[in-house]
Amino acid sequence: MLGATELLDRALAGDRRALARAISLIERGDRALCAGLGRLRVRRRDGPGAPHVVGLTGPPGAGKSTLADAWIAETRAVGLRIAVVAVDPSSPFSGGAILGDRIRMERHTGDPGVFVRSLSARGRVGGLSAACAELIDLLDAAGFDRILVETVGVGQSELAVMEVADTVVVLLTPESGDTVQTMKAGLLEVASVFAVNKADRPGAESLVRLLAQAVALDAGVGWVPPVLRAVSSNGEGVPDLLAAASAHLAWCVAAGRPDWDARRAEGRVRQFLDLVADEARAGARRALVGELGADLRAGRLDPRAATRIWTSS
């Protein structure tokens, strides 16, 4: 069993197995390893862009993993190293997607410039975005130039994960039209780039128009998200998407990165709150083996009364 420091040293030196093992420890919230992360040389602490962290989100079936695969190919074509993190909120509906992702990205397995990894909540819903931020620090220290964070699913925890990214690509399809028509401001706030995938299908043009209108209505003095078309299955539009993501990053840097700083600060606050909630949950779980747990399970105590007893003890 390696110590945290030696494990991290090996992971940073390019040892894949050590990297994978370190990530498992991050998932579990291992204290020694997470403390070790604090001592790493993380370029990102100094500002955006090195590495460029891109979030990729959208409803199920939007083609996120096909796009991620095309993104890997484009990135490798210009000689940059890329890591892909597929964040799995462990929903049974999205369960299959991770497996699909892995199979699809298998073709990059032999390439040392590509690292693909899923990050699972394993019941730690709260800590997922914190774990993701820590994983990005590790991949940053390990020298990856691009980090693509893909969320499989559409819930709140997935959007929280997007806070770790410099640039967020929201992928939609013509079938998402109904959803978009009534979509709340949240999606506009999070998006740096909109991409309409499967743009060869009917309804694509009207969705592009709809998004362009929504973006224009929302436009302030800052960055205005472009609305692009793609057919990720044949790679069409993917270079434009990468260019738009780079343009967003360049804007962040040129604009004195106001957007970037605010998002990072918000992300740290949320991660702190999530970790505190996680710790409290773990503590309360230990209380369940005693009388409190028995009374709660049998219904002699309702959940709110049990909470009052536990938090005041």
Added chain:
Amino acid sequence: MLGATELLDRALAGDRRALARAISLIERGDRALCAGLGRLRVRRRDGPGAPHVVGLTGPPGAGKSTLADAWIAETRAVGLRIAVVAVDPSSPFSGGAILGDRIRMERHTGDPGVFVRSLSARGRVGGLSAACAELIDLLDAAGFDRILVETVGVGQSELAVMEVADTVVVLLTPESGDTVQTMKAGLLEVASVFAVNKADRPGAESLVRLLAQAVALDAGVGWVPPVLRAVSSNGEGVPDLLAAASAHLAWCVAAGRPDWDARRAEGRVRQFLDLVADEARAGARRALVGELGADLRAGRLDPRAATRIWTSS
């Protein structure tokens, strides 16, 4: 301003505005009101069936709200009172659905035997299933015969909500085929009844076959979820669905409700953990106004170090 006891009395006597106000207080976790709930005569504490709580879940676009609407009509046709709770995890992708639901169910507005209400997380992700359980207690005490809990979305918090239900209907469409093919055991565990909606579309039969196989493979000595077809837009198959849900309830009662008791106990445990996490989060949020918050936002303190400082203080 009414006191909690008087507000609950009025809500139970059929005052709609009092009921709506009480639910808002539940959403906020109001202590006086939630303590008042503990003193109500809740039939459900004695066992399943009065009222029958049915959970309705499935991916976006599966037609959950159209089915809920048809369910209301069928229930009213036999003279029973029904409440529908649309649980909104506040995802921007699912945001529009709630609005759509309300408009669709508008036609039941004048009917005193129908109550439709959305339940929003409002940032309290953790407390959502606890709030939902409390809302069901209130609707139970208010004398509704059927309570339909619809989750708009597909994440972990939505499935947690399903733990409050006696019977869970999982609604899928031919388009969900890919998802189902690789779906994890979680969905099989939660489902009491599978319904393939939009059964007039291509692919419906193969999805039905696929589900029937999955169910058969998973079948133990207990309840075997039937796989039904429906076209909720014209009401086709809806009576069969209601009959299957009733059959599941009858089985739970006849079987000495082993399934029901275990699910209720699990639900109470999860609600307790969620409430504890919520409380911890609220406490930590208050700490953010001080030095800790400033250091965290500026990046002088990483989230994990801040958590260590806060939880040991």
